[in-house]
Amino acid sequence: MPKPKTIPPFTTEEAADLYARLSEIRPDPRTELDYTSPFTLVVAVALSAQATDVGVNKATKGLFAAADTPEKMVALGEDGIRERIKTIGLFRNKAKNVHALSKRIIEEFGGEVPKSREALESLPGVGRKTANVVLNEAFGEPTIAVDTHIFRVSNRTGLAPGKTPLEVEKRLEAITPADFMKGAHHWLILHGRYVCKARKPDCPNCAIADLCRFDAKTPA
Template sequence: MRTPAKKTRAPRKPRGLNREQAEEIYARLAEIRPEPRTELEYVNAYTLVVAVALSAQATDVGVNKATRRLFAAADTPEAMLALGEDAVREHIKTIGLFRNKAKNVIALSRLIVDEFGGEVPRTREALMRLPGVGRKTANVVMNEAFGEPTIAVDTHIFRVANRTGLGPGKTPDEVEARLEAITPPAYLKGAHHWLILHGRYVCKARKPECWRCAIADLCRFKDKTPAP
């Protein structure tokens, strides 16, 4: 009689960090960057909406290069409408998906003028009505422009939250919910910026620089990169 083969169990994923560990992570990141903020350049809430919408599948550096001249020509929705789609497209042609993004910039500008009196709406629901604005963009605007304690989960934050165990999840919405649940209130306002900047400059996608990471001892990532 053949002995049944033993079933091999898939290795368990590391459990998330506890609140005390989460607080220590934020304390260390806050010590490195006491006043974190977006690296996108903007002059008001409206130009922030445009800049964040343009940053989808593009780098902040690339967006900033394009928007310096664009915002010099138009920094209000009324001025952007007067500038026109063709001119907007010409300004942002170095950015990926620039044709569709130019259409969205004009469309969101018109909606802001027609339905919100030329003022950027302050709620997530209203912001997400703007063409080209999803939950992530809305959260960035609410946090940066209006001081709301929101967490916008982009690829950097998704990676850092899962690698460290701070907010593991299979979807951006799941990661956002877990980060909001475990982040101490005192750190909620800056959490988005601390995590995105950490992911951009230290916890990089292909080769995280674990040897110089301020939270390496708390991080649950097993395959830590040794010092070069």
């Protein structure tokens, strides 16, 4: 039985070319989640697990109108949070986590969202991906949060193949030039969301199709 084809990862120079092209399409890439502060960003990203950004934004519109600080969120209570986010998946557990992380931010971090990955990951419902998003988007840190879109794009194109999100993250960090680190997460996630889609990638309209190692490209 023949061995599966090994896709060679991109070199730093090839990665620079890829990011340069994506940056021309989206010069100022940003998250599509609505937020007004590091705190509301933490909450929005925590709520986005297994939910769409559009769905999260609909839910947080009312939630943040009622509680846009940790103090207000704790005062709203788990029941109040749950009532406002019940349109998104796993809303019961997410309401519990949002209430708990808000309380933790007040008690352990003086009401301010911490700026380190370790501290962020200590918050209920916040994992490495969420921490990386907050560090990048709210605090300008050169982190790359590997979600399903970035994992797919990195493996499909050969940009940074890996068996786990952490492995992909480390490879992306190794080959992404410093000038592109701040925007890399957003360029890749938006490319995966709108072009390099899971079921049918839009290869004919892809700006990096000639760099991509994917053999089964969608025909024009």
